[in-house]
Amino acid sequence: MNKEKKDFDSVLFAQAMDEHLSSLRYASMIQRSLMPDTSFLSGILKDHFIFYLPKDYVSGDFYYAYQNAGYTVIAAGDCTGHGVPGALLSILGISFLNEILQSRDIPRANRILNRMREKVMGALDQRGQDYEQKDSIDIALCVYESYRSVIQFAGANRPLIMVSDGEMKEVKPDKMPIGIAPFEEVSFTNHRIEVKEGDRFYMFSDGYPDQFSEETNKKFKIKNFRQLIDYVSGWSMDRQKAHIESIFYDWKGRTVQVDDVLVMGFEI
Amino acid sequence: MRLRAFRIENFRSIVDTGIQTISPDNITCLIGQNESGKTSILEALEVFSSGVISEDVLRSDLSLPRVTCSFEVPKNYLEDKLRSVNNDFDKLVKSLNQITLVRSWKADLKSQIDIGGELLEYIEGLNKKRKKELNDTKKKIEKFYSELKERRGKKKALSAELNEIQVKLDEHPARRSILKLFRRRKANVKDDDENTISELTESFEKIRSQLEVINSFLEEKGSLIKAIEDWLKTVNALDSINKRLDEISARLEERHQTMTLLTGPSIADLSRGEWEKVLNEYKSAINEKEKLEKDYELKILLCGFIFDDLSEEKARRKLQEIEKERSLEYQSKELGEILYADCPHFEIFEDFGSLLPNRIDMEDLISDNQSVEGYKAARNFLILADLDYTFFQQPSSRILKQKIENLNAKLTLDFQDFWQQYVGRHNKIRINFELDHYSTTHGEKAGKPYLEFWVKDEGERLYPKQRSRGVRWFLSFYLELMAASKKEKRQLILLVDEPGVSLHARAQEDVLKVFEDIKDDMQVIYTTHSPHLVDINKLHRILAVQRDDVANHRSTTVILDAARLGDASPDTLSPLQSIMGNPVGNQEFSADKYNIIVNNVGTFYMMNAIMKLTGYKGKIHFIPSTDASSIPLMCNILMGWGMKFAVLLFYNEKEMEIARQLEKMMFTDQPGKNENIIIMPEEFVNAEDLLSTLDFKNLVLKTRQGITISNSEHVNINDLPRNFLLSKFLGEVKNGNVTRDDLDEESKENLVLLVNILQRFK
Incomplete structure (x- = not known):
């Protein structure tokens, strides 16, 4: 009797899991469809690669691209948590970005993040109270003004790595998220970078540097990630992606992927 | 009858208000500082009805008060009220729909009501014409009289000469001889003696003939001469009555000086009975003078008629006819008194x-x-x-x-x-x-x-x-x-001094409603300092009262009507400023700066905060309207006052409509291009949108709540106390708690944009 019951339960559980997984798969498809596809990115960027590896079916990491006559916006975001909660927040983030960029404001990277923060705080009803959710988005966002050969960058806890003439520079982000800040929300900084053709830029979530190694049980770390970028930056984007991907899998080995992973590289 | 205009002269601080038209909708509001003369205006109107003044209303130069009021009269009123006089007068009366009455006071502080305006002009015109005719006649008569005197002198001289010749003839020896001869028939007269007698006789005859001419002239002109001599007696009587009046007037003036300036010559010591006697003497002298003046005129006329060869009888008959005609005519006093009897009565309500x-x-x-x-x-x-x-x-x-x-x-x-x-x-x-x-x-x-x-x-x-x-x-x-x-029993004109001064603002507004309610039955003129007793949409009701030299309370009172309110001092206009929402005591319309009208008080605060934050030094001056819909009214006012002004409009439906209205109403010369209408770019729905959301949250709202809409929308949707918040913000800017460095680059950029827009008024 007990055995029959157990079998029945396991069948029900398996069925529920199956339904659940198929929902997640579908959700994953939806999430992916909200992010720009390769052909769109190829159209607006000279070259690019995206290493996007959700920990689960759906991801808290997302990448974003938008273009109009005057400028192109590229962003890589990392929502707190992963899985479904992260994915929901990422979808909010994408829709907020769309909303903001469709207004007629002059595009300023920091203003986009300022407005995005208002929207996230509004949506999550964050008012600086102790009991409320502290969910937020970390994001690196670039506004490329091709006619001026300028990239504006603003970062919420996520930096921008830039390689120009073989020299790598990191543009530091503001140490605050898109969401309620620990003490006070201040304006994000707008970095204005003069660029030229062939310059390469990298934005990434913390999933890659935070990944533990099977062999050493240590994190990959940002320092090594920078070295990796520096090492591969001269290569073609496809090769860069392949190398970054293979290094990640080698490093991780058979350990669990700790977080969603997103590495995005592009050339102008 | 409705009061339409008034003029007050020589009453307390008032020298001459000029003709002041009161509001056609029967409610007139006098605004002005304390001691500007508002109450004096009410008192002056009140004494127009009562006629009773005391010495203390006299000005230091003792010029006597005069209050003139014009009343609108109903159709046919004058025709029905006044007798037919002559064609010209009747025609004039038919054409009038307004009468003017003047109450003036004399040295004894007694007053009389005279007609003014067109009717007075008519009477004066007629009198002037008659006076000219009289003067012409008088000149002729005087000329005649001077000839008469000459002839009389000549007659006298000739008579004397004739007498002299007569004596010479009588005493001449030859004449005597002749006489003797006649008596004694003795002819011893010499030839030369005969010659002398002949010459004397010839002269005698000549003079006698001249005298006969003169006598005949005097006889012929006897009636005229009699009339002239009668007139001359009246002239002398008038001279002496004028001298008497001068003396009495001097005594009265002396008394006024004693009463008003407290410098006391002996006249003040007169007993009541003695003083009454002086006043009665004055009155009887005035009456006598009036009678003599009438006599004087008639006598000249009579002289004129006789001079023009009418017989005395005919001349007197003609004079009688004229007298009869003239007895129908109105004099200004009579006309004034008749019409005054039907005028509304001013009743002052002080308390x-x-x-x-x-x-x-x-x-x-x-x-x-x-x-x-x-x-x-x-x-x-x-x-x-x-x-x-x-x-x-x-x-x-x-x-x-x-x-x-x-x-x-x-x-x-x-x-x-x-x-x-x-x-x-x-x-x-x-x-x-x-x-x-x-x-x-x-x-x-x-x-x-x-x-x-x-x-x-x-x-x-x-x-x-x-x-x-x-x-x-x-x-x-x-x-x-x-x-x-x-x-x-007469119709009343209500004069109310500071109505409802102790009432709550709402109750004061009710007082205004009461005036509105009774205005069709009773005209109201009231004084106030309270903005709640002034209807901003009815500026035509306002008369601003102030001293000619606002810094000097001894200077004279002047009245400025709605069209000239721009000349009034800021203190005088304070009730208006309060209504229009100007919240800061020392902010007022500026004559030498560009007045920039903004939609309301909150925006006014915001703009002042921005000016402080940016350190803008342009010659501009923000004026808050009560709300956007009052902006055209403010424009009208400033335009009427001839002040430089512009309108700063934010990009919202209401203000865009205002922009269209203003272009149609006021700036028609260059539609769509007028620089005096500043329309902010569309991201600025209201003034608070000039701050970034972050700055608005941090510096104004002091909240960390995420705002996903524009600042202005957030304020509206959440029904936030905008004026209070922006006023507080202005306070913090003024205290230095918020500086330009506290703003983010988005706010700074917006402020630079605004300042650049305002540069044109620098």
């Missing part, structure tokens, strides 16, 4: 402080004990109820009670009719009074009658004192107003 008491002793009312609380209100009540004290002597208490009940019902109905919209809940206020007697517990008063008042409202019986001060004020106002109109 409604006497509020209806809960109870008042009949003894106090009968003995006129004015010091008892509520005496005036209670007395007014009795007047209104048509009661005198005998009413309460009704022996039957049942009949008395019934009568009182009937009266209460009538009074209440009257009151509700008058105040139905404005007093009490659901218009159900009832005024009641009752006669009662003190019980034995009241000691000395036991058994004495008293009147008790109460106000019933929806079944609640409350003593007046239990009602709000506003209701009591209205009641007293009503009682005083109605009692006055009952006493005064």
Whole structure:
């Protein structure tokens, strides 16, 4: 009797899991469809690669691209948590970005993040109270003004790595998220970078540097990630992606992927 | 009749107000600082009706007051009122729809009403014409008279000469010889003697003939000469009466100086009887002068007719005819008095402080004990109820009670009719009074009658004192107003000095509503400092009163009408500024800066904060409107005052509509291009949008709540106290708690944008 019951339960559980997984798969498809596809990115960027590896079916990491006559916006975001909660927040983030960029404001990277923060705080009803959710988005966002050969960058806890003439520079982000800040929300900084053709830029979530190694049980770390970028930056984007991907899998080995992973590289 | 304009001369601080047109909608509001002369204007209008002034209204130069009022008259009123005089006069009367009356005071402080305006012009024109004719006649007569004197002199000289010749002839020897010869027939006269006699006789005849001519002239002109000599007697009498009047006037002026300046020559010591005698002498001299002047004129006319060869009889007949015609004519005084009798009466209401008491002793009312609380209100009540004290002597208490009940019902109905919209809940206020007697517990008063008042409202019986001060004020106002109109049978013009000064702002607004309510029956002129008693949409009602030199309270009073309000001082205009929302005491319209009108007070605060934050030094001056819909009105005012101004509009539906209106209404020369209309870019729906959301949250709202819409939308949707928040923000900017460095680059960029827009007014 007990055995029959157990079998029945396991069948029900398996069925529920199956339904659940198929929902997640579908959700994953939806999430992916909200992010720009390769052909769109190829159209607006000279070259690019995206290493996007959700920990689960759906991801808290997302990448974003938008273009109009005057400028192109590229962003890589990392929502707190992963899985479904992260994915929901990422979808909010994408829709907020769309909303903001469709207004007629002059595009300023920091203003986009300022407005995005208002929207996230509004949506999550964050008012600086102790009991409320502290969910937020970390994001690196670039506004490329091709006619001026300028990239504006603003970062919420996520930096921008830039390689120009073989020299790598990191543009530091503001140490605050898109969401309620620990003490006070201040304006994000707008970095204005003069660029030229062939310059390469990298934005990434913390999933890659935070990944533990099977062999050493240590994190990959940002320092090594920078070295990796520096090492591969001269290569073609496809090769860069392949190398970054293979290094990640080698490093991780058979350990669990700790977080969603997103590495995005592009050339102008 | 309706008052349309007034002019006051030489009354307290007023030298000459010029003709001041009052509001055509019957409510005129005098605004101005204390001691500007507002009350003097009301007093001057009041004495136009009463005619009674005291020395203290005279100015230091002792020039005598004159108050002129113009009244609109109903159609056909003048034709019906005045007798037919002649074609010209009748035609003029038919064409008039307004009359002007002038009350002027003489040295004895007695006054008279004369006609003014077109009718006076007509009378004066006629008088001038007649005066000219009289002067022409007078000149002719004077010329004649001078010839007459010459002839009379000549006659005298000739007569003397004739006498002399006669004597010579009589005494001449030859003449004597001839005479002797005639008597004695002795002819011893020499030839030369004969010659001399002949010459003398010839001269004698010649002179005699000349004398005959003169005599015949004098005889012929006898009537004229008689008339002229009669006229000359009148001239002499007039001279002497004028001298007498000068003397009396000097005495009167001396007395005025004594009374007003307290510099006391002996005239002040005259006893009352002696002083009366002086005044009577003055009056009789004036009357005598008037009579003599009339005589003088008629006598000249008579001389003129005789001079023009009419016989004396015919001349006198003609004169009689003229006298008859002229007796039909109106003189300014007569006309003034006739028309004044139908003019509305100015009644000044200075104080409604006497509020209806809960109870008042009949003894106090009968003995006129004015010091008892509520005496005036209670007395007014009795007047209104048509009661005198005998009413309460009704022996039957049942009949008395019934009568009182009937009266209460009538009074209440009257009151509700008058105040139905404005007093009490659901218009159900009832005024009641009752006669009662003190019980034995009241000691000395036991058994004495008293009147008790109460106000019933929806079944609640409350003593007046239990009602709000506003209701009591209205009641007293009503009682005083109605009692006055009952006493005064003529139409009233209500002069109210500082109405409802102690009332709450809302109650003050109700006073204005009361004026609105009665304005069709009674014109109202009132003074006020309160913005709640000025209707901003009816600026035509305003007359601004101020001193000619605003810094000098001894300078003369001037009145500025709505079109000239721009010349008024900021203090004078303070009620207007308050209404229009100007919140900061030292902010006012600026004559030498660009006045930038903004939609409301909140924006005004914001703009001032921005000016402080940016350190903008342009010659601009922000003026807040009460709200966007008042902007065209403000533009009208500033345009009327000839001030430089522009309008700063934010990108919202209401203000875009205002922009269209302004382009149509005011800036028609360059539609769509006028630089005086500044329209902010579309991201700025209101002034707070000039700050980034972050700065708005951090510096104005002091909240961390995420705002996903524009600042202005957030304020509207959440019904936030915008004025308060922006005023606080301005305060912090002024205190230095918020500086430019506290703003993010988005706010800074917006402020730079605004400042660049405003550069054109620098």
